[in-house]
Amino acid sequence: MKNILRMTHQRELILEELGNCHSHPTADALYERIKKKLPRISLATVYRNLEILSEAGMIRKLEISGRQKRFDKEIEQHDHVFCVQCRRVDDIKFDQSRLVSLEEGQNQGYKISGCRVEFYGVCPKCQAKNKKKLASKGDCNEGCAKGSCKKNELSERQREVLEVLAKSNDLCVNKDIAAVTSLDPKQISCQLTALKKKGFVTSPVRCKYEITKNGKLAL
Structure with a gap:
């Protein structure tokens, strides 16, 4: 043809x-x-x-x-x-000679061509773009020391909430944190949301929170 x-x-x-x-x-x-x-x-x-x-x-x-x-x-x-x-x-x-050929009975009846x-x-x-994007966000993949990445920096309120979770042996709800901090429930909700995005807090049960391993390292 x-x-x-x-x-x-x-x-x-x-x-x-x-x-x-x-x-x-x-x-x-x-x-x-x-x-x-x-x-x-x-x-x-x-x-x-x-x-x-x-x-x-x-x-x-x-x-x-x-x-x-x-x-x-x-x-x-x-x-x-x-x-x-x-x-x-x-x-x-x-x-392609390194490929293992199909053994008899494995071809499902097909005539392999x-x-x-x-x-x-x-x-x-794309690797270069990804690296540049991470750098512009202040992220770091090199295992930087505590506090050297903006993403891992804690505000005073975030630190206060994280310290309560670190000292608790059980999961905490907002009112548990409010009882031992100077923050009201609304402020605590905002800080918990920010801490979850950083990977410092998890919520295994609805409306109950605990500190993660990364959260402990950030303190």
């Missing part, structure tokens, strides 16, 4: 743009590139020709589980890795 497929101008342009795009684009993304050169081309035309070129063996169609189909100009056998955050897809070298390996994770760009 590859030899008898008629190469129209549209198909030539699709192949050209696919070759220039190393991100394994979806049909939608490729359409956005192609319509800059062929403004009157439709998305349906791009979809149809990508399927035709794929069936002809001139491009590869990547059907990554649960995601939009992507297309690849490289038709030689290879595997891919995709980012779970930005959906970027890259080629990866993997020796091949297999597909999917790797996934977080790409370098």
Whole structure:
């Protein structure tokens, strides 16, 4: 079919743009590139020709589980890795001969014609963005000393509530904390909410609270 497929101008342009795009684009993304050169081309035309070129063996169609189909100009056998955050897809070298083949009786009656390996994770760009985002929030993943992270800093009211929970052998309700502090129940509720977000307080039973291991370390 590859030899008898008629190469129209549209198909030539699709192949050209696919070759220039190393991100394994979806049909939608490729359409956005192609319509800059062929403004009157439709998305349906791009979809149809990508399927035709794929069936002809001139491009590869990547059907990554649960995601939009992507297309690849490289038709030689290879595997891919995709980012779970930005959906970027890259080629990866993997020796499939290392895979264990199905033993007799494991194929559920199927005639196996091949297999597909999917790797996934977080790409370098997203890792850098995540690290920058954490730094801008004042968070720290390096096991910093007590008080060096803004997230772990305690206000006087938070410390007062946390100290009561640390000294208690039982779960505490608001009125238990109010009885031994200078705070009213409304103030205590606000502080408990903030402490829960920091991971310093937990509520295993509704409206009853206890200090966590991290909460004890913060004091």
